[in-house]
Amino acid sequence: MDQIFEKFRTLPVEEQLSPALTRRRYADFPVLVVDHPRAGQACLSLQGGQLVSWRPAGARPDDPGVLWSADPDLWRRGTAVRGGVPLCWPWFGPSGPAGSPSHGFARTTDWELTGWEEDADRVVVECTLRPSEATRALWPEEFVLVVRYTLTDSCLIEIEDRGDHTATAALHTYVRIGDLGRAHLAGLGPEHTDGITRRRYEDEDGTLTPVDHVERFQTAPAPVTTVRDEVLGRIVALAHHDHSDVVVWNPGAELARGMADLAPQEHRHFLCAETARVGRPLVAEEGRPGRLAVELRMTEL
Numbered sequence: 001m002d003q004i005f006e007k008f009r010t011l012p013v014e015e016q017l018s019p020a021l022t023r024r025r026y027a028d029f030p031v032l033v034v035d036h037p038r039a040g041q042a043c044l045s046l047q048g049g050q051l052v053s054w055r056p057a058g059a060r061p062d063d064p065g066v067l068w069s070a071d072p073d074l075w076r077r078g079t080a081v082r083g084g085v086p087l088c089w090p091w092f093g094p095s096g097p098a099g100s101p102s103h104g105f106a107r108t109t110d111w112e113l114t115g116w117e118e119d120a121d122r123v124v125v126e127c128t129l130r131p132s133e134a135t136r137a138l139w140p141e142e143f144v145l146v147v148r149y150t151l152t153d154s155c156l157i158e159i160e161d162r163g164d165h166t167a168t169a170a171l172h173t174y175v176r177i178g179d180l181g182r183a184h185l186a187g188l189g190p191e192h193t194d195g196i197t198r199r200r201y202e203d204e205d206g207t208l209t210p211v212d213h214v215e216r217f218q219t220a221p222a223p224v225t226t227v228r229d230e231v232l233g234r235i236v237a238l239a240h241h242d243h244s245d246v247v248v249w250n251p252g253a254e255l256a257r258g259m260a261d262l263a264p265q266e267h268r269h270f271l272c273a274e275t276a277r278v279g280r281p282l283v284a285e286e287g288r289p290g291r292l293a294v295e296l297r298m299t300e301l
């Protein structure tokens with residue numbers, strides 16, 4: 001049972017877009033709800049154009065869904081939604097202009113629903129972000145940023161960045177885990193820069209079992225990162241495309257206490273494995289968009 005889907009499925013339907021796809025509203029957040037026999041159950045927030053929950057159709061009845069998300073009662077309009085797969089763009093972290101939001105403005109801006117389709121096996125949802133006065137005040141570029149979600153037995157998330165600019169970006173996946181310390185990452189590759197100490201490490205085996213605050217920039221990751229979860233009895237695989245780095249993050253107990261959108265001990269239930277373009281920024285040119293994608297897949301142990 002996915003907590004977000006269970007909350008959103010009972011909201012009044014504002015628009016039935018296709019048999020499996022509806023538009024609804026949670027407080028002041030416009031949201032989309034997917035409920036499809038083969039593609040599973042998913043929820044999206046149009047603020048941020050982001051997936052906030054996904055549970056494949058074949059999941060065990062007690063499976064809580066692949067993604068962790070903060071309780072929607074703690075979401076605040078205009079503040080990034082912590083959970084699911086936030087789309088960090090056009091900069092990663094605090095590298096934007098002074099006073100600008102962390103991880104860019106894509107997370108805090110409303111996206112337009114620009115396409116959807118479904119058949120017996122899949123649901124596709126496409127959202128688009130275009131410049132506005134607010135984005136131009138932060139970043140002068142003209143751009144079209146498109147995100148496409150393809151839900152089948154896997155969940156493919158692709159962004160296409162059109163225009164003439166460079167940008168750093170991340171698909172900041174919050175993988176739900178049973179308990180911090182009992183979820184094991186693999187496929188991280190042989191080297192990383194520690195985001196806390198800035199130290200470089202090399203010749204590693206690409207595995208990690210975070211137990212507290214972790215922030216790592218894996219700079220030569222394998223194509224697939226796996227999260228093996230002993231408590232939930234499953235492996236979540238993230239197949240990255242067009243990435244240069246994978247960022248691993250959990251705030252740990254102390255930082256988590258200062259976060260308004262984290263209930264006590266909630267940090268123990270996610271690990272972020274972020275498909276990123278930090279070391280090698282996205283380049284968008286006329287006729288050649290920048291691309292970044294991740295495909296999520298869950299298998300039982």
Ligand SMILES: O=P(O)(O)OC[C@H]1O[C@H](O)[C@H](O)[C@@H](O)[C@@H]1O
Binds near residue numbers: 080082102195248249
């Ligand atoms: O709190 P947020 O702005 O969503 O950022 C959450 C985290 O994202 C990434 O993992 C960064 O590497 C961290 O430095 C940051 O704390």
